[in-house]
Structures are given as C-alpha cells and as structure tokens.
Amino acid sequence: MKIAIHWFRRDLRWEDNTALYHALQGNLPVLCLFIFDSVILDSLPQQDRRVVFIHEQLQKLHLALQQQGSSLLVKYGRPQEVWEELLQTYDIGAVYCNRDYEPYPQERDKSIYALLSARQIVFKGYKDHVIFEKNEVSKSDGTPYTVFTPYSKRWKEMYLHHAPPSYESVEHSRHFYPTSTPYHLPSLTDIGFEALNCDFPSADFPLSLIEKYAEQRNFPAYQSTTHLGIHFRFGTISIRQAVRLAMQKSMVWLNELIWRDFFQSILYHFPHTATQAFKPGYDSIQWLNRASDFEAWCNGKTGYPLVDAGMRELNATGFMHNRIRMLVASFLTKHLLIDWRWGEAYFAARLLDYDMAANVGGWQWAAGSGCDAAPYFRIFNPMLQANKFDPQQLYIKKWLPEWGTSAYAPPIVEHTIARARVLAAYRLALGK
Numbered sequence: 001m002k003i004a005i006h007w008f009r010r011d012l013r014w015e016d017n018t019a020l021y022h023a024l025q026g027n028l029p030v031l032c033l034f035i036f037d038s039v040i041l042d043s044l045p046q047q048d049r050r051v052v053f054i055h056e057q058l059q060k061l062h063l064a065l066q067q068q069g070s071s072l073l074v075k076y077g078r079p080q081e082v083w084e085e086l087l088q089t090y091d092i093g094a095v096y097c098n099r100d101y102e103p104y105p106q107e108r109d110k111s112i113y114a115l116l117s118a119r120q121i122v123f124k125g126y127k128d129h130v131i132f133e134k135n136e137v138s139k140s141d142g143t144p145y146t147v148f149t150p151y152s153k154r155w156k157e158m159y160l161h162h163a164p165p166s167y168e169s170v171e172h173s174r175h176f177y178p179t180s181t182p183y184h185l186p187s188l189t190d191i192g193f194e195a196l197n198c199d200f201p202s203a204d205f206p207l208s209l210i211e212k213y214a215e216q217r218n219f220p221a222y223q224s225t226t227h228l229g230i231h232f233r234f235g236t237i238s239i240r241q242a243v244r245l246a247m248q249k250s251m252v253w254l255n256e257l258i259w260r261d262f263f264q265s266i267l268y269h270f271p272h273t274a275t276q277a278f279k280p281g282y283d284s285i286q287w288l289n290r291a292s293d294f295e296a297w298c299n300g301k302t303g304y305p306l307v308d309a310g311m312r313e314l315n316a317t318g319f320m321h322n323r324i325r326m327l328v329a330s331f332l333t334k335h336l337l338i339d340w341r342w343g344e345a346y347f348a349a350r351l352l353d354y355d356m357a358a359n360v361g362g363w364q365w366a367a368g369s370g371c372d373a374a375p376y377f378r379i380f381n382p383m384l385q386a387n388k389f390d391p392q393q394l395y396i397k398k399w400l401p402e403w404g405t406s407a408y409a410p411p412i413v414e415h416t417i418a419r420a421r422v423l424a425a426y427r428l429a430l431g432k
Helices: 018-025 049-066 079-089 103-117 148-162 170-175 207-211 229-234 239-249 251-269 280-284 291-298 305-317 322-335 340-350 356-367 382-389 394-399 415-430
Strands: 002-008 030-037 072-077 091-098 122-126
Touching (some): 002 018, 018 030, 018 091, 018 122, 049 229, 072 079, 091 103, 103 122, 148 251, 207 239, 239 251, 305 340, 305 382, 305 394, 322 340, 322 356, 322 415
Parallel strands (some): 002 030, 030 072
16 A cells, blocks of 8 residues: 655644645555654663653554554654665655754755655655744845844734644544554663653643733743743644734743744754854853863852752753743853853753754853844843842742752852953953
C-alpha cells in the first residue's frame, strides 16, 4: 500500500496542525511518525525532564491514533538512517512535516529532502510553529527587520489582513493508515533516559492570568505568567489559537508572542547569531570568564538574593520567570563579565521551555550584542530590581531559606565596582 507520512517534530498535537491537516487532505493513507533523534538526545543527561515531557505527549498521540484505528510509529536513531530504513519498509508516496528554523533542523531537513527527492518522493513543509515566517514580515525593500518595534507594528498590520486559519484534522481522521496491531511505543529506558516523576504545567490557556498579565507579569512571587512556554516549544498547543486569544484578552501578552516570531525570524535570517554576536564588535569583548564566578552564579550563591533565587528555581524546576531571566543574564554578563554563551548554554541544558531562537535572542539582548538589545551601558541593579519586583521578599524567601542569616553568602562583587569594570571592557572593545 502506498502511503503518506506525517513526521511529528515540534508539533506534538492533533488539533490545528498544519502539516497533518494537509497530509489528511491527500489521497494516500497517512502514517504518523516521530523520531527520537539520537544526534540531539546523545548530548543530554539521562535525567532530562524535556524528554519525559515529549514521551508523555507521544503517549497521548499514540492513544488518540489508536482510537482512529491507526497508530504512532516511533523510531530512535539518526534521522538519515531511520529514513533509509523506512524507505525499505514502506511504499512512501509523500512526506509532510512542519518547518523548524533552527540551524541543525535546517541541515537535517535538507539531507532528508535530498534522500527523498532521489526517489521521486515529495517532501512537503508547512508553517506551523509561528504566525509569520521567512520573508513574510519584511521591510519595503524586502530585507528583514532587525528591531522589534517596527517588526511588531508590521506584524500586526499583516495579521489584520492575513490572519491564518485553523487546520482541524478530526473530520478527516478516516484517512489515517490503518494498523490492526498498534506499534510499540518505546519506553524512556529503551532510549536511554530515566522515567522521572514530573509535574508539568497544563496546556490549558489560563484566562484569568492572561487578562491580568499586563499588571502582574513582572512579579515573580505570584502565579502571574502562563507557564505555556514548554507547550509552545514542543507544539502541544497552537500558536494560532494563542494569538487569537491574546487579541481578545491582552495586547501585552500578544507582544510576547510576537517576540517569539521575531526571534525565529532573526535566527532564520542570521543563523550565525546562534554562536556569534549579531553586532560583531561585541565578539571583541575581553570577558573575565572566571570559573569560580560562573559556578557561584549557576548554584545561586552570588550574594544577590533575587539573582540567587532565580537560579535556584531554575535548577529545581526547569522554569524561571521572564523578569528574572533578564536579571540573571544581565548579572552574568555585566557584573561578572562572563561570556553570554556560557549562560545561554546553561539555560539550554536546564530550561523546560528552551527554544534556541528565544534563548539566544534573550541572552544577546541582555549582553547588548543582539539586534534589538539593551544598550551596553544599561546595567540592572540587582538590589533595586528586588525592591521593585519582590518588595515583600516572598520570592526570595521561597528559594533562599538562609536569606537574612549568617549562612547567606556575601556579594561576589560590589555593584559599583562591577559596573565600572564592565563599562571599561565594553568601551575598549567597541572603541567608545
């Protein structure tokens, strides 16, 4: 039987899935596939909550497909080798997937495209992870925006005239590839990971939080943010549905969703920014990069309570409030004069909602090296930030039980000294 394959990647949901919808519109039965990519997984620790999250979502998809008389085929290995095996097993007429804009997925997809094209198999990619992609939001001369405010203005104009529709697959579910016996879903131990007991945030949109987002979002002690980042990262909720809700409930939250598109656009057009400064001059900064300072930052022992509370929350939960992300990133780069790439890599290893485009964009913003960055001379004062955004020290006391006692570490560096030091280093590199 000739079949089509829908390849799940960052779109682990049944509802409003662009590529899945189009696959089911075709004239071939659709087999759903997920590949645990060993190129990615082999670099992760055995205790990685993100892999546990993915596995939980695959279980849900597996059960949903079984109710339709089909099944989810899950493979483990290098994608090129997995696809070569699939081509030997199935008569494949077409492959559908949703696009990913990060450098490694781009290279991976090029190799799979070449493999399939050599056999006259159509490989169809769709936009699903963002509202607008590639050159859809661009300047009048066709070049990409590199500053957020004009980008967001143009984005909103585009949305009013070209709002994407929903892509509901349920009415076409009869077109799934039938499997009399469900495929085996490998366990976490089968792929080399531990089955951790994790409490992940709900995929439901918290309407009350979204409505109060503008006035509460900067206060980490409160449940004031949506915690939906992990669901956007792995596509377990639809960005189109989120934007429609934001248009109704909170324009401030909408701006945060537009930032996602903006950072994806920057990474797509400027892939070197994953490892290099968007503004080349910032790669000339002479970082101190003291290992002991970095270790203190990682472990939440800098002597600055709001910084330390944020790092301990990250280490314990895999989550960090957005306001605190900006503060700890600024502290690492500007107070400790440590290369932003060290912090970006640490976040990449621990954030449940890690997204390369947003993470790199955020770190370069904090360091001043990005396309739409805080000026190099803007340096957060950690104590003033604590007074403003955690005035009752509720967040600090939650994560720093030793705060206010002799057991708490003294400041690793004095603020005014650190400020003068980083300004001198930046001015030297930038010729200011």
